[in-house]
Amino acid sequence: MEKEARCFLGRFVEEFPAALEEDSPLPVSSLSQNVSLEELHGESLELGLRFLAARGAPAGLSSLLCQAALSELLQNDLSPFYCPEEAEANQEEEQQVVLLQSAKVQRLFLNKLIDVALAWHQNFPKLPPAPSRFLxxxxxxxxxxxxxxxxxxxxxxxxxxxxxxxxxxxxxxxxxxxxxxxxxxxxxxxxxxxxxxxxxxxxxxxxxxxxxxxxxxxxxxxxxxxxxxxxxxxxxxxxxxxxxxxxxxxxxxxxxxxxxxxxxxxxxxxxxKPDREDEKQRIEDLGGCITFMGCWRVNGTYAVSRAIGDFDQKPYVSxxxxxxxxxxxxxxxxxxxxxxxxxxxxxxxxxxxxxxxxxxxxxxxxxxxxxxxxxxxxxxxxxxxxxxxxxxxxxxxxxxxxxxxxxxxxxxxxxxxxxxxxxxxxxxxxxxxxxxxx
Known part of the structure; x- marks a missing residue:
């Protein structure tokens, strides 16, 4: 892994010899316009992995670089990236949700990533061993x-x-x-x-x-x-x-x-599936129904009985x-x-x-x-x-x-x-x- 990692870092620092400039376009787009503090972890890692994969980074090195960059990002004061309208928009919420401007905070994350890559290129660290299991x-x-x-x-x-x-x-x-x-x-x-x-x-x-x-x-x-x-x-x-x-x-x-x-x-x-007997019983016990409309559907809508989302049919769609x-x-x-x-x-x-x-x-x-x-x-x-x-x-x-x-x-x-x-x-x-x- 070390030889492949060193080769990639050499190529990477040629493309990104310094931090991204404030007015330059991001080399990879953010998933969201605004992101909560809790969502920042997942969205930053997703963006970093996508950014590195597009440049042919070894998967193990990509994960280590992203983890290191995220750790540095979370040590920063992120209040300058708060959405201006966030406080007023969430005043009625029982628990205020802090939202950040994705493009701006992800620029900082990518710059942390570039900094880590530059540092590792100059002084290559001892990396943890690759998994021993064949996959x-x-x-x-x-x-x-x-x-x-x-x-x-x-x-x-x-x-x-x-x-x-x-x-x-x-x-x-x-x-x-x-x-x-x-x-x-x-x-x-x-x-x-x-x-x-x-x-x-x-x-x-x-x-x-x-x-x-x-x-x-x-x-x-x-x-x-x-x-x-x-x-x-x-x-x-x-x-x-x-x-x-x-x-x-x-x-x-x-x-x-x-x-x-x-x-x-x-x-x-x-x-x-909606017609699985225990799922059908669960939905009917909640007051819902299973109907056949080309396929079995929950309350005549979704053809799935459990999912992330579908909030208009919760708790029938569990x-x-x-x-x-x-x-x-x-x-x-x-x-x-x-x-x-x-x-x-x-x-x-x-x-x-x-x-x-x-x-x-x-x-x-x-x-x-x-x-x-x-x-x-x-x-x-x-x-x-x-x-x-x-x-x-x-x-x-x-x-x-x-x-x-x-x-x-x-x-x-x-x-x-x-x-x-x-x-x-x-x-x-x-x-x-x-x-x-x-």
Whole structure:
């Protein structure tokens, strides 16, 4: 990592040899016009990661740079960035919300980021070790035939680096959010849920409680923003946290995650849908109803029974997440996260052979050419999500489609296993068992 990091810092300081000037345009746009103090953490990290990724920064270095820059930003007096109208506009609020002007405060954050990069370029620090667990990630997302892209996702193998956590437990975080009625809610969840999760005192010993609290807190935060800015949207979401040998899945709505172990599907969750018997009963107990209008809908409106946002239908559309915990034993192949645009067209039981077929094609095409063998091996698996998305589209999905595939061991091992044991063929031929229930 050090060689790659030094090379990037060299390029970066050539492009940004000094702080941004006061009247120069920002090299990356802010998500919001105004941001609360609580939202500043997530929005700054999102902006910094996006800014560095656009310049080819190594993911681990990006997380460390952003964490260092944010720590310095939060030591500053931020009162000069308060919105002038903020005090008067919030006088009637029970608890006054301090809003900052995003463009101005994010200029300061980017300058802190540039300062850290310049300092590290001149005196390269001792970086924390990279995670020891093998994690290679394949991601692909398409708008498909929809008018707008309302999916958002986050793949964060450097969770601890981004938040400066040093408790000895390795962590990686992945999430898919499927927005409806606009992309605002999905964008918000992708920006803030992992931040809220990182701040939970129960994270180390009770990740399920930490996740549930983080989902609820994110929903509450978005409610305040939606009220301020008159936003109307919602999002389902599924997020996974790999914490040492423990896999925690938390979800709202019908986005899903599955685990594949030795070529077989392990069911991790039951998606929330309005016609699920316990969801239907919960909604009716609250005085709501489930009606069929092309699909089952809550009070004739939303086709999801749990979501962040959708405040006009709370509490019928619940903001309470569910969780499951699965122990990892080292024989797992991968985790797949996707929105309903994928799972409406692809059954979980189809995933193992689709992945192996995609890996075989990927290995054939990506291993050719003049690239060194090591580079060719590293590329195997990177296009698998793209082929899975393409399959879902060909199978009839017209919705936005997002797929994240997190390999828990090298894809080359899965190919070798398939060639020696016939796992893919066995999976294709198996009709008696859809999945192994964990």
């Amino acid at each position: 290679r990630c394949s991601v692909h997302a398409i708008k498909n035939t929809r008018r707008k892209m309302e999916d958002k996702y986050l793949a964060l193998a450097e969770f601890n680096h981004l938040f400066g956590i040093q408790d000895g437990l390795e962590r990686a975080y992945y999430a898919v959010f499927d927005g409806h009625g606009g992309v605002d809610s999905a964008t918000y969840a992708a920006t803030h849920l992992h931040v809220a999760l990182s701040k939970q005192e129960t994270l180390q010993n009770d990740a399920a409680t930490a996740f549930k609290t983080a989902f609820k807190h994110t929903d509450d935060m978005f409610k305040a923003k939606a009220k301020r800015e008159r936003l109307r949207s919602g999002t389902t979401g599924v997020a996974v946290l790999i914490q040492d040998q423990e896999l925690t899945v938390s979800w709202l709505g019908d986005s899903q995650a599955i685990l594949v172990r030795k070529g077989q599907v392990v069911t991790l969750m039951d998606p929330h 903001g309470e997440a569910d969780c499951s915990i699965t122990q990892l034993f080292g024989d797992e192949d991968y985790i797949l996260l996707a929105c309903d645009g994928f799972f409406d067209a692809v059954k979980p039981s189809e995933v193992p052979h689709l992945v192996l077929d995609a890996l075989q094609q990927s290995g054939d095409t990506e291993g050719r050419g003049d690239a060194p063998q090591e580079q060719s091996e590293q590329s195997v698996g990177l296009r698998v999500a793209q082929q899975l998305v393409g399959h879902a589209k060909a199978a009839g999905s017209s919705d936005n489609i997002t797929v994240i595939l997190v390999f828990l061991r090298p894809p080359e091992q899965l190919l070798a296993q398939d060639s020696t044991t016939g796992t893919a063929q066995a999976t294709r031929d198996s009709t008696s068992q859809d999945a192994l229930q964990q």
